Amino acid sequence: MDDVNDKWEKFLNPDEIKPYLLFCSLFLTSYEILKGIIIDRPIVFFSDWSDLPDPIKVSDYEENVLSLDEKQRPLQASINWHQQNNIIDADDIQIFNRITKYRNTIAHRLLKHCVDNPIDDIGHIFNDIVNLIYKIEKWWIINYELEINPIENVEEIDYDKILPGAIITIQILVDIALGEKEESEHYYKKYIETFKKNKK
Secondary structure: OOOHHHHHHHHOOOOHHHHHHHHHHHHHHHHHHHHHHHHHHHHOOOEOOOOOOOOOOHHHHHOOOOOOOOOHHHHHHHHHHHHHOOOOOOHHHHHHHHHHHHHHHHHHHHHHHHHHHOOOOHHHHHHHHHHHHHHHHHHHHHHHHHHHHHHOOOHHHHHHHHOOOHHHHHHHHHHHHOOHHHHHHHHHHHHHHHHHHHHO
């Protein structure tokens, strides 16, 4: 009976349940961002932007990406493509598989883990998501975007300070969802302030 009461107390306590639910939501969102990046980057790579509105060259994509997985699954094939091009390595793939396992656990058994057994190392796995996004996106910026859109004084770029847009997005979401009131409202207030200023 005491165990049941403890579970109800934990489930109904907003100080316990709310941060965990918010963090799980951020985890799932960030996972989908990572998954989208892995799948979308090869599609962009094999796209012919002169052939709009449907720029992807299906034959090239199928031959160079989908063929890397015997079942032609876009996610697995894209992972293999990233590894083939030395963007990620075998350790990164193991990390992604572990992330996916946690993602499935959270998505399908969220309530049970909230009450019975919260995932203690979810923060470490979340950091793995962020680090993998950063690794892929940094490679993409340096080896693709800067190649097709060269800029002046490229030698002055500090590659260690490159901050991909996906990382900025996740940081904003973390600040808004989990930050204290002032931190949580910072971006909104700045946006409204700038928007109103530009309207004058």
